Amino acid sequence: MAVIEFINASNNTYKGMKRAINYIKNPDKTELHLVGGKDCSPDTALNEFVMTKQNFKKETGRQIIHFVQSFSPHDKATPEVINEIGKKLLEYEAFKGFQVVYVTHTDKEHLHNHFIINSVSFTTGQKWQLSKKKLEKLKEYSDELCRDYGLIVVDGAKGNHKNRGEYRAKDKEQSWKYELFLAVRQCKWCSRSKEEFISNMEKLGYKVDWSDKRKYITFTTPNGKKCRNRKLYPPKQFTKEALIKAFELNEQQATNKQLQARMEILLTVIEMISNDKSNNYKSHLPLTALEGRAKKERAIEESKGRGLDWKNGKSM
Template sequence: MAVIKAVSSKAGIGQALDYVTKEEKTEDKLVSGLHCEPDTVKDEMQATKELWGKTGGRTYKHFVQSYHEDEHITPEQAHRNAVELAKNTEAWKGHEVLIATHIDRGHIHSHFIVNSVNYENGHKLQWSKADLQNLKDRCNEQSRQQGLHVPEKGKTFSGEEREETVAWNKETYNLLKQAEKGEVKSYVQDIALSVMDCRETVRSREDFIKQMNERGYGVDWQDSHKYITFTDLDRQSQGEKQCKVRNNKLEKYYAVDFGKESLEHGFEINARREAERTATTERARQQLDRTAVAENSGADERARARQLLDRTAVAEDSRTGKAYQPDNTAVTEERLSNLRSYQPSRGMESQGRPGTDQGKRPGTETTGRTTEPQKDLAEERLASLRSHKPSRGMEEPSREIGDTDTETLIREARAGIDSSRTREENSGADRANREAERSRQRAEAQRRAEEAKREAEARQAQRRARSRSYGIER
């Protein structure tokens, strides 16, 4: 596994060149120059600066390519890899570069010292984060092609999980670690915690800015700006200069994605979750409403059934001449049951068992014919029912139930009785048919048994005859 790092050093270019070319750290074969000679590199770089009159400012850039101590690679191969990376780095075209591979430590690593002045045009080295990332990507691809390990994001050089707090500046790192332990107060940490809290609930950029303002932090989020700037309003009001921090700094310090796209993506997720919760709540409410409507509908159905029961009881009372009692449910249901058990047949002729008690209601018998007095009594009661005028207490229900309703109830009762009688007759016929079928099957089984017995006796007689003819039987 190889990693690329940019080294920040306050040493001069001469000291840097002397350090990377020390004999105890490297060998002659592991030192190379790009656009320069290793033996005269110090003079050549200084001459280029003097030639273009740029001896001040930053005089060089320093980079290191390091391999893990467990990586199976030789110093020669590591040096060849470093030279190849230097040759293919576009930003280093026209700049003297010294490459030296060190083998004095537990891991092999190569140093790059790049002159800050271009010997072709005198321009200073323009080096960006994109250039550094490109160099790292080419280093990783080189390791893949050679079957070497590639570093993983979020892990250290040794493969361990990286700490949450990271800073390039040592003072900043120490300050953040102290704030993490609660030893000092850091507005940077407070802003980072507030951003992480707000991003979990807000559903839009406007809502995010509003909640951050309520916490005492200003947010400068503009589409024309690359980064988001957070401001501690209290520190700003007190005149302190250190009161602002950008989202990219928070990302570096805490290894958390605070980018614009990441935040807006989180806002969209929160909005969808809220919409789903709202829809679920609305569906539950509608279901409750439907359940309530169904219960009300059931209550209406029960009320209509109760009214029908009352009307039926009124019809029965009209026939018998009794007073209607709407509040007495047991009496009403008893009268309805009596009406349903009434069994008149064609022409009010009822079947009854001969010799039954003449005091019973006509039509309650199950067999036989009714006598003439019973028939006259049934017709007389029907005529009385049709011509009956209810008493004063029954006037209101009687107006709801006319002669037509009464005759309808009676016809329904007749139809039910006739249907029941037909089913009983059909059931009796079916029983007779089943009994006849069983008798036939028993007779057939008995016949087959007798035939089998006769055949067995015949075969036995044949065997005895054959035995006598051969003299076997004694």
């Protein structure tokens, strides 16, 4: 998986903040379409960071947080895919309410994402903090994203990697939980009731223990592994209440035939992937393979659409 490393440079001054942002946006290290901003524009991020600090009178102390997400040089992922993974990483709850500039660097043998976070939240004025426990959760989330895209494991010190065979063995051991997550998410939007949800999960090979006497739902995978709904991320989307609310929305917005058609299409695609000998690596994780294919294709198509913005006379 990707290695996450925090940079402990001097970030306590305006000049230090400016220098760091300019460094990650250096055109010798990246391309314009690989530069992005969360809750800010990368072109005006410095001023936006300063305005947030002034608004909450928090102009002293650490000004920014700088970290890097590095990938194996043996991966064949495009810079656009790596950039999309970086953007997805910022959906993690620790970044909520914080402005971030993110850039994919292509100047090294290994592709890597740089992130510059404003140390002050633009919604609460609180300083950004990441406990050891939350850091581990962030790394786990990063690992989930990498598994989603089928990337090679990066292990230990920066730059060390496992070969493809070792990656496959590791993936078979751990990716079942992400496959379960995808199955629950799919069946959540293909069902109109608790009973229908359980039936759809059984069609995918999963058993569901949903009792009114117990707080949590327990899922059992086709291989016998057990997992509670609170272990799926983000957990608030898979509580009993959240699932029932989704069922009610499905009842209002879709007909039974439409939901059945969704499920039938899903089962057909899963069967095709499972029987595809050329895709044997992911045949035991068909939903993971399906999502990985879709995201890679979307990233490639998006990169094709980038070019010159004729209206504004700028590169996109």
